[in-house]
Amino acid sequence: MWNQVGQSLNESASRVLAGLASILPGAAALVLAMIVAVLVAVSVRWLLWRVLRAMRFDDRLETLGFSPVAEWSPAKSPSLLVARFAYWVVILLGLLIGLAAIDANQMSAMMGRVLFYLPNVFVAVILVLLGGVLARFLARTVLIGAVNMQIQSARLLSAGVKWMILVLAVAMALDHLSIGGDVLKLAFAILFGGIVLAMALAVGLGSKEMVSRTWEHQADRRESPVMASTDHV
Amino acid sequence: MDALPQEIERRLGRIGSADIVIGIPTFNNAATMSDVIGAAQSGLRASFAAATSVIVHVDGGSRDTTVDHAADAASSNGSEPHVLQFSQPLDGMSQLAIAQYLKPAKGMACRTVFEVARRLRAKACGIVDADAGSPDAEAIAQLVKPIVQESYDFVLPVYKRGTYSGTITSAIAYPLTRALFGKRVRQPLAGDFACSTRLLDRFVALDPWRGDVARVGIDVWVAVQALTANARLCQVHLGGRSRDSSADGAGIAATDMRDTLPSVLASLFTAVERTEAVWQKVRGSEPVDAFGTAAAPEPEPSPFDVRQCLEAFRLGVANLHEIWSVALPPTSLHALRKLARISDNQFALPDELWARLVYDFAIAFHQRRIGREHLLTAFMPLFWAWIASYVQQVSDMNSEQVEERLEALCVQFEAEKPYLISRWRWPDRFTP
Numbered sequence A: 001m002w003n004q005v006g007q008s009l010n011e012s013a014s015r016v017l018a019g020l021a022s023i024l025p026g027a028a029a030l031v032l033a034m035i036v037a038v039l040v041a042v043s044v045r046w047l048l049w050r051v052l053r054a055m056r057f058d059d060r061l062e063t064l065g066f067s068p069v070a071e072w073s074p075a076k077s078p079s080l081l082v083a084r085f086a087y088w089v090v091i092l093l094g095l096l097i098g099l100a101a102i103d104a105n106q107m108s109a110m111m112g113r114v115l116f117y118l119p120n121v122f123v124a125v126i127l128v129l130l131g132g133v134l135a136r137f138l139a140r141t142v143l144i145g146a147v148n149m150q151i152q153s154a155r156l157l158s159a160g161v162k163w164m165i166l167v168l169a170v171a172m173a174l175d176h177l178s179i180g181g182d183v184l185k186l187a188f189a190i191l192f193g194g195i196v197l198a199m200a201l202a203v204g205l206g207s208k209e210m211v212s213r214t215w216e217h218q219a220d221r222r223e224s225p226v227m228a229s230t231d232h233v
Numbered sequence B: 001m002d003a004l005p006q007e008i009e010r011r012l013g014r015i016g017s018a019d020i021v022i023g024i025p026t027f028n029n030a031a032t033m034s035d036v037i038g039a040a041q042s043g044l045r046a047s048f049a050a051a052t053s054v055i056v057h058v059d060g061g062s063r064d065t066t067v068d069h070a071a072d073a074a075s076s077n078g079s080e081p082h083v084l085q086f087s088q089p090l091d092g093m094s095q096l097a098i099a100q101y102l103k104p105a106k107g108m109a110c111r112t113v114f115e116v117a118r119r120l121r122a123k124a125c126g127i128v129d130a131d132a133g134s135p136d137a138e139a140i141a142q143l144v145k146p147i148v149q150e151s152y153d154f155v156l157p158v159y160k161r162g163t164y165s166g167t168i169t170s171a172i173a174y175p176l177t178r179a180l181f182g183k184r185v186r187q188p189l190a191g192d193f194a195c196s197t198r199l200l201d202r203f204v205a206l207d208p209w210r211g212d213v214a215r216v217g218i219d220v221w222v223a224v225q226a227l228t229a230n231a232r233l234c235q236v237h238l239g240g241r242s243r244d245s246s247a248d249g250a251g252i253a254a255t256d257m258r259d260t261l262p263s264v265l266a267s268l269f270t271a272v273e274r275t276e277a278v279w280q281k282v283r284g285s286e287p288v289d290a291f292g293t294a295a296a297p298e299p300e301p302s303p304f305d306v307r308q309c310l311e312a313f314r315l316g317v318a319n320l321h322e323i324w325s326v327a328l329p330p331t332s333l334h335a336l337r338k339l340a341r342i343s344d345n346q347f348a349l350p351d352e353l354w355a356r357l358v359y360d361f362a363i364a365f366h367q368r369r370i371g372r373e374h375l376l377t378a379f380m381p382l383f384w385a386w387i388a389s390y391v392q393q394v395s396d397m398n399s400e401q402v403e404e405r406l407e408a409l410c411v412q413f414e415a416e417k418p419y420l421i422s423r424w425r426w427p428d429r430f431t432p
Helices: A002-054 A057-063 A067-072 A078-102 A104-148 A154-176 A182-204 A208-221 B006-015 B030-047 B066-076 B092-100 B106-119 B137-150 B167-181 B197-206 B218-228 B257-274 B306-319 B321-327 B330-340 B351-367 B372-377 B380-394 B399-415 B417-425
Strands: B020-026 B053-059 B082-087 B124-127 B154-160 B193-196 B233-240 B289-291
Touching (some): A002 A057, A002 A078, A078 A104, A104 A154, A104 B321, A104 B372, A154 B306, B006 B082, B020 B106, B030 B137, B053 B106, B066 B082, B106 B124, B124 B197, B137 B233, B137 B289, B167 B257, B167 B380, B167 B399, B193 B197, B193 B218, B197 B218, B218 B257, B257 B351, B257 B380, B306 B321, B306 B330, B306 B380, B321 B330, B321 B372, B330 B351, B351 B399, B351 B417, B380 B399
Parallel strands (some): B020 B124, B053 B082, B233 B289
Antiparallel strands (some): B124 B193, B154 B193
């Protein structure tokens, strides 16, 4: 019996050791892949940043009307954003290659899923960028229009429009990435529905007089600087 | 050029040739149409009895009875001069333009008039805005006289205006065109003009009849072409003339300043952009020949509320810093912030700063640093500041003093022209 116990222990120890021995090269490959990935990522980041700076990428982007990108970038530099994005892409690739070395079958399936998901990430990024540009454009339009109409709360209106579009763009991007699911849609429905309902109640019930006074006040302040008809040209 | 309607072609064939062609573009001008046609016919008959004259009425799709009024006036005033009537329905873009811009389809109407004048081999071609309040028969004849009798190429009228009328011309159009092109043309956006065959050929050859020029900005385009074509140009003092404020679309007075200013600025800045090779070589300015007697502006009460103008300016300073900073250097922004803190009765916008503001916006327009519509509409509070300053300065002045005041402004625009040239050529190098 003791012989059988000893044999079992030997066999299990052999299996564990064999298993460990089979993983070790993969683990070593993972470590190596990560080291190489970090080195390549650092090089790519440095190279990209230098090239984009030489191309005056930040200025060109601003000229083309993509200035909101700068606002969201680290140190307000889209070049740095691109460089850091490339850095993390290389790190991620290194990680995937390293993991694939441990268990080729499982990792191939995982990589397939990741690659299948990547277009969604790309579309989501585009949605957020376009949302940013549109938000900036409409916020400016509202700001200038409101100032020219002499509405005192021009900046508030402009900020409201900007954030509404930004939040909507982010929500669309998250929806595209299948993050949040129904919770996100419900949250939006509740939020916007709530705002509209609150405004309707405010105008219709409790704050009727206050809203009316506010509009009268705004109308008074929006008197035109031109009192009589004249030929301006 | 598209073919003219067959009926018009037949009539042109019967007329053969003409000495003078007067074009009248209209758009909802029923109130003044009969008077304008009548004045043109009377003026031509009285001053050019021996010449063959043709009046071309081009309607840009009026929704009132303009066309009927014109037909009645043409038939009731005898067969001479000939009156040709066109109706150009508005295309989709022009219909859109009505909401935003002034004078929809005037450019297209001018194109038709020019084409008729060329077919008839006319010596002189005049364009008369139909939104004239009280057209003077003699004035219409005076407009083409320098071309027929003195061989000038281009004639612009100078109308007697009130101190507070034509603020866009006084503050921007006149000083800017004078500083850029070196000719002291007092009312470059008068709306009426006359040109010779030589310029007519140039206008048609340059083919500006697509895009914005065809719909808006034809007055600026024609004037700038004449200023840059080495043409013999002169001004004619034609007395008073008011615009018909009831006119829809064509009536500049009826439109809000907030719509008018951006469209005029767009026309001017586009002209600045397209003629950069010319104006960078011009230094100083010279008077142009003038006919007639200059009439002193009539005293009139200010139509502007200075307090509201300044409030509009201060609201702009408080909110539009981010947009202005795209166009303006830090020194100008700082000066504007200081101005906003000055009390109403002491407020005065220095001419030097005003000239630089206009130049900086022209440069930003050229460089497309920001959406052009945003840029031009963001100029509005600055213009209110100029109006407030101007109204306070000229309220106690007589007409000569007002003209001296505007002359000083023009001189400052000329003095600041090197600033424009340096920033235009090296926008990144110049960061005061």
